[in-house]
Amino acid sequence: MNGGADCNTGTNLNPNDDCWNHGTSSAAIITANANQGNDFRGVTGITLDSFKVYATATPCGGLDQAAAVRGFQASVAALDRVIVAEMQGSGDHQSAIAQAADAAFDAGAVVIAANGNNGPAASTVNCPANARRVIGVGAFDVVSATRYPNQSRGPTADGRYKPDVIAPTNTETASNTSDTATRVFGGTSGATPYAAGVAGLARNWLRGTSATIDPGQVYAHVMLCGRRVYPFDNIEGAGPLRMPLQGHTWWGKVSVTNQATIEIPINVADNGYFLDAALWWPESGTHNDIDLSLSSGTRFESSASFNSVFERCRKDGAAGGAWQLRIRGFNVPSGPQTVYWAAHVMFL
The missing domain is CATH 2.60.120.380 (Jelly Rolls)
Structure with missing residues (x-):
């Protein structure tokens, strides 16, 4: 779920990516083809559903809490097993959106959410990244190799570290302005689809020939992919993601x-x-x-x-x-x- 198309209030289809160009850019990072070369190919080959949770306006309205809750419910009903939540809700871990995210986990879905861009002060992590059963994603800049200074940070209202991990941002990816246009996608929204790609690849590998795998098992592997070890903090969590090999x-x-x-x-x-x-x-x-x-x-x-x-x-x-x-x-x-x-x- 993000600022892109397809579902506005849960009933009205809207094929236009009219909210900050998030939908196209996120989808391209996750699963784009290689028509413009391997540099622009997505990190997975999965199929996406998209549920719009921000109200239509110019250029985009505020987060629709009811639409966000319905988006989680629709994702679960569609058997989407990795849910990408690019939204910056204002509630805590007990809010309706956070509870919907936790319920999606309980139903078998991995939930990967942007930590938000309201930092650097403490206790600014947004919803649903602050939910108890969600991986919150921070960001590091691939050009400067520094941590994204404005990312929202924990602790959550109940004291947990956020973000859980950090992923690259400010990378060049697809834009909605044409079939071949690109743009630099920044903030924690630019990092979240990379973390979602890690989670999707890990989930498919873990389940092998089985129909499913516990989302908590995927979370343990996502944490394993972090490069930072104890002690942790509210800037990096378990650190930059790098999938294990050999x-x-x-x-x-x-x-x-x-x-x-x-x-x-x-x-x-x-x-x-x-x-x-x-x-x-x-x-x-x-x-x-x-x-x-x-x-x-x-x-x-x-x-x-x-x-x-x-x-x-x-x-x-x-x-x-x-x-x-x-x-x-x-x-x-x-x-x-x-x-x-x-x-x-x-x-x-």
């Missing part, structure tokens, strides 16, 4: 109780350039503090953030042999918590 990947989910430790064996077949691990968990109310570590003999790396629903750590120069991924329920006051985990070793 190695071996493990994943799964566990139920964690208060003060319990779960050890998952990871057998690294050969010396690795690095061994990464990540967690993500879907909270409903009370915040749970869950920690992550990697160990093999005396080698030890950990991630123990309090303000996140993710953890990420890395062991550089991971030696081949038996490793353990440890998940610790440091403070889980409201009963068992489902935790999704992922690990990847890149070989030398």
